[in-house]
Amino acid sequence: MDLSLSLVCGGCKAASLVCPQLQKQVAKRFRLEAAAGASSVSLVPWRRRMTAFAPHVFRYSSGFRQLCRQAQLHETKYERFFDNNRRRSSSSSSSRRRVVQSALADVDSIVVQEEEDLKTDKDVYPVVVPRGETWSVHKFGGTCVGSCERIQNVAKIILNDPSLRKAVVVSAMAKVTDMMYDLLERAKSRDDTYLSALEKLHEKHKDTATALLDDHDALSKFLATLEHDVHNLRAMLRAIYIAGHATEPFADFVVGHGELWSAQMLAATVSQMGLPCVWMDAREVLVVNLTGTQQVDPDFEASDERLDKWYARTPADTIIITGFIASTADNIPTTLKRDGSDFSAAIMASLFRAAQVTIWTDVDGVYSADPRKVSEAVVLSTLSYQEAWEMSYFGANVLHPRTTMPVMKYDIPITIRNVFNVESPGTRIGRSPVPETAGKSLQLSFYNNTADSMVKGFATIDNIALVNVEGTGMAGVPGTASDIFQTVKEVGANVVMISQASSEHSICFAVPEKEVGSVAKALKSRFKRALDAGRLSQVEVVHNCSILAAVGQQMASTPGVSASLFTALAKANINVRAIAQGCSEYNITVVVDQEDSVRALKAVHSRFYLSKTTMSVGVVGPGLIGSTLLEQFKDQAAILKEEFNIDLRVTGIMGTKSMLLCEAGLDLSKWRELLEGEGEPTDMVKFMVHVKDNHFIPNAVIIDCTASAHVAEQYYKWLKKGIHIITPNKKANSGPLDQYLCLRELQRQSYTHYFYEATVGAGLPIISTLRGLNETGDKIIKIEGIFSGTVSYIFNNFKGDKSFSQIVREAKMFGFTEPDPRDDLSGMDVARKVIILARESGLRLELADIPVQSLVPEPLRRESTVEEFLEELPDYDTEIEHLRQEAEAAGEVLRYVGVVDVLANAGRVELQRYPKSHAFAQLSGSDNIIAFATSRYSKQPLIVRGPGAGAEVTAGGVFSDILRLASYLGAPS
Numbered sequence: 021m022d023l024s025l026s027l028v029c030g031g032c033k034a035a036s037l038v039c040p041q042l043q044k045q046v047a048k049r050f051r052l053e054a055a056a057g058a059s060s061v062s063l064v065p066w067r068r069r070m071t072a073f074a075p076h077v078f079r080y081s082s083g084f085r086q087l088c089r090q091a092q093l094h095e096t097k098y099e100r101f102f103d104n105n106r107r108r109s110s111s112s113s114s115s116r117r118r119v120v121q122s123a124l125a126d127v128d129s130i131v132v133q134e135e136e137d138l139k140t141d142k143d144v145y146p147v148v149v150p151r152g153e154t155w156s157v158h159k160f161g162g163t164c165v166g167s168c169e170r171i172q173n174v175a176k177i178i179l180n181d182p183s184l185r186k187a188v189v190v191s192a193m194a195k196v197t198d199m200m201y202d203l204l205e206r207a208k209s210r211d212d213t214y215l216s217a218l219e220k221l222h223e224k225h226k227d228t229a230t231a232l233l234d235d236h237d238a239l240s241k242f243l244a245t246l247e248h249d250v251h252n253l254r255a256m257l258r259a260i261y262i263a264g265h266a267t268e269p270f271a272d273f274v275v276g277h278g279e280l281w282s283a284q285m286l287a288a289t290v291s292q293m294g295l296p297c298v299w300m301d302a303r304e305v306l307v308v309n310l311t312g313t314q315q316v317d318p319d320f321e322a323s324d325e326r327l328d329k330w331y332a333r334t335p336a337d338t339i340i341i342t343g344f345i346a347s348t349a350d351n352i353p354t355t356l357k358r359d360g361s362d363f364s365a366a367i368m369a370s371l372f373r374a375a376q377v378t379i380w381t382d383v384d385g386v387y388s389a390d391p392r393k394v395s396e397a398v399v400l401s402t403l404s405y406q407e408a409w410e411m412s413y414f415g416a417n418v419l420h421p422r423t424t425m426p427v428m429k430y431d432i433p434i435t436i437r438n439v440f441n442v443e444s445p446g447t448r449i450g451r452s453p454v455p456e457t458a459g460k461s462l463q464l465s466f467y468n469n470t471a472d473s474m475v476k477g478f479a480t481i482d483n484i485a486l487v488n489v490e491g492t493g494m495a496g497v498p499g500t501a502s503d504i505f506q507t508v509k510e511v512g513a514n515v516v517m518i519s520q521a522s523s524e525h526s527i528c529f530a531v532p533e534k535e536v537g538s539v540a541k542a543l544k545s546r547f548k549r550a551l552d553a554g555r556l557s558q559v560e561v562v563h564n565c566s567i568l569a570a571v572g573q574q575m576a577s578t579p580g581v582s583a584s585l586f587t588a589l590a591k592a593n594i595n596v597r598a599i600a601q602g603c604s605e606y607n608i609t610v611v612v613d614q615e616d617s618v619r620a621l622k623a624v625h626s627r628f629y630l631s632k633t634t635m636s637v638g639v640v641g642p643g644l645i646g647s648t649l650l651e652q653f654k655d656q657a658a659i660l661k662e663e664f665n666i667d668l669r670v671t672g673i674m675g676t677k678s679m680l681l682c683e684a685g686l687d688l689s690k691w692r693e694l695l696e697g698e699g700e701p702t703d704m705v706k707f708m709v710h711v712k713d714n715h716f717i718p719n720a721v722i723i724d725c726t727a728s729a730h731v732a733e734q735y736y737k738w739l740k741k742g743i744h745i746i747t748p749n750k751k752a753n754s755g756p757l758d759q760y761l762c763l764r765e766l767q768r769q770s771y772t773h774y775f776y777e778a779t780v781g782a783g784l785p786i787i788s789t790l791r792g793l794n795e796t797g798d799k800i801i802k803i804e805g806i807f808s809g810t811v812s813y814i815f816n817n818f819k820g821d822k823s824f825s826q827i828v829r830e831a832k833m834f835g836f837t838e839p840d841p842r843d844d845l846s847g848m849d850v851a852r853k854v855i856i857l858a859r860e861s862g863l864r865l866e867l868a869d870i871p872v873q874s875l876v877p878e879p880l881r882r883e884s885t886v887e888e889f890l891e892e893l894p895d896y897d898t899e900i901e902h903l904r905q906e907a908e909a910a911g912e913v914l915r916y917v918g919v920v921d922v923l924a925n926a927g928r929v930e931l932q933r934y935p936k937s938h939a940f941a942q943l944s945g946s947d948n949i950i951a952f953a954t955s956r957y958s959k960q961p962l963i964v965r966g967p968g969a970g971a972e973v974t975a976g977g978v979f980s981d982i983l984r985l986a987s988y989l990g991a992p993s
């Protein structure tokens with residue numbers, strides 16, 4: 021800032037004559053240099069310039085302003101001082117230095133003198149706090165100062181804050197206030213263990229201070245104070261013990277000691293680290309009025325005055341202030357009630373007119389829901405004052421509900437930050453609301469759903485009871501509501517929420533459970549006549565309820581929000597007992613049974629915060645394909661989430677014997693160990709319920725990586741439940757036709773998806789190509805292909821140099837075959853693929869309708885071991901060699917193919933001959949090849965070719981189905 025600060029003296033002549041170096045030094049003495057980074061310091065005549073300078077003086081330097089005031093009263097003294105300097109000034113540098121030194125000595129003596137004057141003559145030198153934006157306020161919660169190391173960490177944060185002035189409000193060390201209240205309770209109930217409990221507290225603080233403070237004097241000073249306080253507390257608690265009772269001021273006095281001690285320890289630590297600071301007992305400054313309820317109202321005017329007085333006695337740029345405690349106008353100690361230190365900080369910020377308040381706690385900011393209950397909760401980057409109030413009022417205890425009130429007047433922003441994660445920017449609370457898009461950005465951009473963006477957070481209050489006053493006699497009778505609430509007020513109960521049906525037939529409101537007994541009793545007595553006469557039918561109490569609030573600016577007036585909220589609750593099967601929507605449009609509140617409270621919170625939170633393409637994935641069959649798929653998930657999950665907003669969470673893995681379930685999503689880097697160590701016995705129903713219902717992830721999908729018909733039989737049930745299915749298992753689609761048709765029919769009706777690309781040709785796009793052709797109106801004529809990687813390998817290598825049986829052995833050795841090669845050679849696997857493609861093309865065929873030419877010689881189809889089979893196979897080589905030679909002679913090759921002949925409504929699996937120029941003849945390795953002859957592709961078939969077997973490509977095929985599912989669900993493509 022290019023600001024010229026000026027020292028004030030009696031006359032301009034004197035000013036101009038004092039050398040510049042002296043000006044700088046003088047300025048330093050008065051702490052002007054630091055003030056607002058003044059770029060120059062000059063002397064100005066008092067009367068002429070004072071008015072113009074007043075605002076800067078006011079804002080930037082108490083020392084300077086003090087000097088001005090002193091100058092005003094001691095003009096002559098200053099004049100003398102500067103006149104002397106003028107006389108003394110000469111051009112030689114050594115004499116100049118002497119002049120400066122003697123002038124500085126003069127300045128010092130004036131300062132000393134004037135400080136003395138200041139002490140004795142308050143009215144002559146009234147010192148006012150330099151209120152304004154040079155102050156920044158911090159508040160450190162109990163966990164932040166819970167141990168010696170944590171207090172040191174807090175001190176470092178204070179030292180690192182570059183603000184010119186700092187007011188630091190501090191809570192008691194973690195748990196200390198609870199311990200204090202516990203002391204009181206013990207003393208009140210005449211339990212003399214209060215003495216040992218007090219001693220525990222004493223020790224805790226003694227140990228912490230001893231570990232913190234190296235400076236012997238500072239430590240002894242604190243320990244003496246502590247000793248003194250504990251001594252007094254012992255006496256007070258003894259009195260309470262004898263009386264069996266404690267008045268509120270007594271109790272407040274006792275419980276406030278945690279803050280008194282933590283503030284002193286922190287101040288001593290900060291000083292020890294090199295930043296001069298003082299501590300403030302807020303009871304000397306903060307004046308509050310008791311309201312008769314569990315609240316106090318700050319008296320800002322009186323507190324302002326007291327702050328000035330306090331500051332005049334203890335001017336400092338860094339002040340460590342006790343949170344929580346205050347006093348009444350009559351100086352009776354009191355507190356701002358539980359968790360009140362946030363409120364203390366906000367009041368202090370308004371008294372200092374600070375630039376900002378930072379509330380340091382143990383979480384990264386205000387979350388969209390209590391992070392202890394909803395693991396999905398995200399940190400909100402901004403909140404309006406009103407939103408923050410609503411969130412805290414409805415149970416987000418990260419902030420005391422009244423914190424925003426004092427700062428709103430001066431537009432002082434509050435930032436909630438994590439003392440254990442200073443990198444995180446936290447949540448900024450200010451005047452203007454900003455729709456929350458963090459964590460929802462992608463979702464919002466492609467759904468463009470304004471209703472979603474209006475909702476910021478959710479909170480719950482437990483231990484609530486509902487009171488329902490009902491009766492036809494209430495309608496149209498003015499004053500019933502007022503009578504009801506007057507009665508409630510008289511018993512001192514706090515009404516948390518009100519809901520009245522417009523028929524005026526009933527009024528329903530929520531009060532804390534512990535107050536409902538007296539409320540109900542008072543209402544029954546107040547309305548006895550109406551109840552007796554039947555004008556009121558009942559005063560009903562519903563116990564064990566919770567309030568769930570959704571908070572967000574203008575949310576209530578945005579169409580769709582309530583609908584989404586109630587749909588989410590209904591889907592989670594949660595009964596809503598009462599509803600209220602504030603006219604403020606900042607919240608929608610519902611009352612639910614307390615046992616449903618967390619489920620309700622999770623359900624609504626998921627609805628508004630989870631991406632619509634978040635999937636709960638259950639994997640059945642963690643064998644070769646299943647585990648490869650899990651590996652692929654592990655590698656891709658982060659990219660999918662970041663770039664495509666697809667959030668895959670494997671919530672269950674089920675093997676034949678054991679299964680592993682996890683609500684939030686399994687750690688895929690160690691699922692094997694977990695399955696082994698924490699697995700439970702396999703239970704198909706439990707698995708299904710878990711994947712679908714046990715949490716509130718919007719979509720559920722089961723991936724069947726088995727080859728089991730039993731698992732395939734479950735698909736219908738799963739689809740019916742709304743679970744999407746993806747599988748490389750051929751059993752369902754090649755099983756009985758009626759079951760297949762039912763499955764497809766159900767899938768169409770229910771909008772649940774069933775994908776099985778990997779059942780044919782592994783990862784090759786065969787089903788999707790076929791669908792694409794059908795959906796675009798092409799007519800399939802014939803599908804013909806080599807669908808078995810194993811048999812493909814065998815015939816691609818059957819060229820005359822080796823016998824058929826040799827090649828089979830080789831294929832087995834390379835791991836290209838099933839454990840029993842007969843399973844490949846029998847043609848059944850190809851037949852199943854043929855039936856899948858046939859049905860996909862609209863043919864209604866059973867597996868039995870497909871003639872299959874088996875490559876296993878008839879006599880070897882009997883029960884025998886694999887080795888026996890392989891030993892006997894060479895006996896049949898001649899026959900097939902003969903076929904090969906015949907083909908060869910005609911310039912052709914043998915290929916084992918599956919055919920779907922749509923026009924003939926038939927399918928078959930057979931050994932065929934193809935000219936060497938044919939695409940099928942040019943295959944290598946274990947590739948698959950599929951030719952689609954259609955009306956459009958009638959001259960040249962559409963050919964898909966590539967590796968059609970192996971765990972990697974099959975899992976890849978399954979994975980691509982998942983991405984297809986995600987895009988059906990709304991992920992960006």
Ligand code: ADP
Binds near residue numbers: 383385
């Ligand atoms: P301090 O002692 O620092 O004042 P509190 O315990 O009063 O801390 O408040 C912080 C705690 O509030 C967090 O640890 C968190 O568990 C809880 N909390 C409840 N709801 C929320 C929410 N919506 N966002 C953040 N924290 C919340």
Ligand code: ASP
Binds near residue numbers: 192343344357
């Ligand atoms: N120490 C007080 C309490 O625990 C105040 C606070 O920490 O906010 O309630």
Ligand code: MG
Binds near residue numbers: 419
């Ligand atoms: Mg708190």
